[in-house]
Amino acid sequence: MPTVTFVSADGDRRILEAREGETLMSVAVRNGVPGIEGECGGELSCGTCHVHVAEDWSDRLKPASDDETDMLEVVDSPSARSRLCCQIRASSAVDGLVLEVPA
Amino acid sequence: MRNHHDVLVVGTGPAGTQVALGLAAGGFAGSIGLVGAEPELPYERPPLSKGYLTGDCGEDALLTRPATFWSDSPVDLRLGAAVTSVNPAAHRVRTAENKVMSYGSLVWAAGCRPRRLEVAGAELDGVLALRSWQDAKNLRESLGRADRVAVIGGGYIGLEVAAAATKLGARVTVVEAQERLLARVAGHTVAEYVAQRHVAAGVRLKVGTGVTEILGDGSSVVGVRLSSGEIVDADIVVVGVGVVPNVEPLAAAGATCRNGVVVDEGCRTDLPDVLAAGDCAVLGDPGSSANGLRIESIQNASAHAKMVVATLMGHPRPARETPWFWSNQYDLKLKTAGLTVQYDNVVLRGEPDSGQFAVVYLRGDVVVAVDAMNSARDFAHGKALVGVNVRGLQDMVADTAVPLKLVLSSAHEGGA
Numbered sequence A: 001m002p003t004v005t006f007v008s009a010d011g012d013r014r015i016l017e018a019r020e021g022e023t024l025m026s027v028a029v030r031n032g033v034p035g036i037e038g039e040c041g042g043e044l045s046c047g048t049c050h051v052h053v054a055e056d057w058s059d060r061l062k063p064a065s066d067d068e069t070d071m072l073e074v075v076d077s078p079s080a081r082s083r084l085c086c087q088i089r090a091s092s093a094v095d096g097l098v099l100e101v102p103a
Numbered sequence B: 001m002r003n004h005h006d007v008l009v010v011g012t013g014p015a016g017t018q019v020a021l022g023l024a025a026g027g028f029a030g031s032i033g034l035v036g037a038e039p040e041l042p043y044e045r046p047p048l049s050k051g052y053l054t055g056d057c058g059e060d061a062l063l064t065r066p067a068t069f070w071s072d073s074p075v076d077l078r079l080g081a082a083v084t085s086v087n088p089a090a091h092r093v094r095t096a097e098n099k100v101m102s103y104g105s106l107v108w109a110a111g112c113r114p115r116r117l118e119v120a121g122a123e124l125d126g127v128l129a130l131r132s133w134q135d136a137k138n139l140r141e142s143l144g145r146a147d148r149v150a151v152i153g154g155g156y157i158g159l160e161v162a163a164a165a166t167k168l169g170a171r172v173t174v175v176e177a178q179e180r181l182l183a184r185v186a187g188h189t190v191a192e193y194v195a196q197r198h199v200a201a202g203v204r205l206k207v208g209t210g211v212t213e214i215l216g217d218g219s220s221v222v223g224v225r226l227s228s229g230e231i232v233d234a235d236i237v238v239v240g241v242g243v244v245p246n247v248e249p250l251a252a253a254g255a256t257c258r259n260g261v262v263v264d265e266g267c268r269t270d271l272p273d274v275l276a277a278g279d280c281a282v283l284g285d286p287g288s289s290a291n292g293l294r295i296e297s298i299q300n301a302s303a304h305a306k307m308v309v310a311t312l313m314g315h316p317r318p319a320r321e322t323p324w325f326w327s328n329q330y331d332l333k334l335k336t337a338g339l340t341v342q343y344d345n346v347v348l349r350g351e352p353d354s355g356q357f358a359v360v361y362l363r364g365d366v367v368v369a370v371d372a373m374n375s376a377r378d379f380a381h382g383k384a385l386v387g388v389n390v391r392g393l394q395d396m397v398a399d400t401a402v403p404l405k406l407v408l409s410s411a412h413e414g415g416a
Helices: A024-030 A055-060 A066-072 B014-025 B067-072 B133-145 B156-167 B188-200 B248-252 B298-313 B376-385 B394-398 B404-413
Strands: A003-007 A013-017 A050-053 A082-084 A097-100 B004-010 B032-035 B075-078 B083-087 B092-095 B100-108 B112-114 B127-129 B148-152 B171-176 B204-207 B211-217 B220-226 B231-233 B236-239 B243-245 B261-263 B274-276 B281-283 B324-329 B332-338 B345-349 B357-363 B366-373
Touching (some): A003 A024, A013 A024, A066 A082, A066 B376, B014 B032, B014 B075, B014 B298, B127 B133, B133 B156, B148 B220, B156 B236, B156 B324, B188 B204, B188 B324, B188 B332, B188 B357, B188 B366, B261 B274, B274 B298, B332 B376, B345 B394, B366 B376, B376 B404
Parallel strands (some): A003 A097, B004 B032, B004 B100, B032 B075, B100 B274, B148 B171, B148 B236, B171 B204, B261 B281
Antiparallel strands (some): A003 A013, A050 A082, A050 A097, B083 B092, B092 B100, B112 B243, B211 B220, B220 B231, B345 B357
16 A cells, blocks of 8 residues: 655654555545645545645645636645646656645 | 534434534534434435426435434434424523433524415325425335326425426326415526426416315325316325424523524524524624525525534634525526526516527616526526626626626726
8 A cells, every 4th residue: 555644844753555546635634634624525626735845746646627626726835736636646757656635 | 322422413314414513514622413314324305306306316315414424424413303392591402302401502403394384174194395305215115106186385395296297197287376386586588488388398387376175085085176166186296395494492481583583694503602503593784685584495504503613613604695596307407696586677688489599687887687498507607796896787698698707807897
């Protein structure tokens, strides 16, 4: 099972096991990661699963769809490494991924 | 479950569950009880009319939190217990099994139940509603055996069920009493586009038509008689004609109820130490565009939950949120920001025939809502535009070459 780390703004690190095929938003929410709400349940409608992908991972993930890119325009504190983690699914390809949760 | 909680939340739907989770996550110092009439652990409702029916979404994806979460949580959870009466003076509630629980504060988040169709034959086997997980299980199983499905009600639920049933291979007829689909929640352009999409998928639409009788053969449904006299053959009938708030115990206890229990901007009812949240609550706040409207949505449940937590913990009130909604039918994704009520002008943005467009609803020069059809961008930008005065900018609003984000910044620069 792939392992994904969520880092909070205050530096707190949560190292979590993801189930194959699960969205990383779902991993965060079921583990109570602060700042990840997933209010719309992965519908690309709310932007409450916004994360910054750690530097060395940015181009290792499948790129964001047009819809995700559109939603990312209106999140708080967007960056070049912004993603909505309801759009990233767990697989061996993301094992070791580090995601920062914006304040 | 213990018999006393500092905060007792009634209802394990999204509003009640988010209150309990919010209190726990916020470090609430007192005891938290969460009691629900349904036997299942708290679960997500939106997939019940979409992926759960088609089989695209499995059971384990429905739970709001896994079972292990609840056993580790400070929230004291009790399932399968319906609260039937409230005694606000004594700070006690009673369940259907006559169990008494006392509370410091009560949060009523008991949601709504499907409105029943008051016609002969409504009690026949094969006449189904869709609200709960159990309803969805029954419907999914029935859809597996049904060849012909009659859906009564052309709102979100009816149309999502029609789309799911069509995907599963059934021949579907949708019967809607109003002159167009989605009459309560969307304007003509969106309704027309959605209708065309259903017709293209093979659904028969009967709008401006009521149902006078559900016909049976023994105890099972065989069809529906319309107000026109026409008979629609059906193996199952799905009734999606709205919901009724579960607030009778509060009304009996003296709470002001008007199509839901009335709450103030802090989600307090007018009973001492009783708050309410979600589908069952209606805002009584003249300063809000939502005043007097009972909003049925996930966003509303979440917003109320945050408000309840803030009220109970003495935290600053969260900022008012713009209501928003979504519906997925076939490959169509409709997202709405704001409330499509009391508008006197609409601006169309884009070509419906292209499959991607938006409708901006105005009251005078102020945007009251935006319907975005297959356009995440217009939804995302449109949400920020709700409540904004766009005088002099309507041409930009209509121009798909101009992102709505630019309209927003122009509106702010103009000091409008």
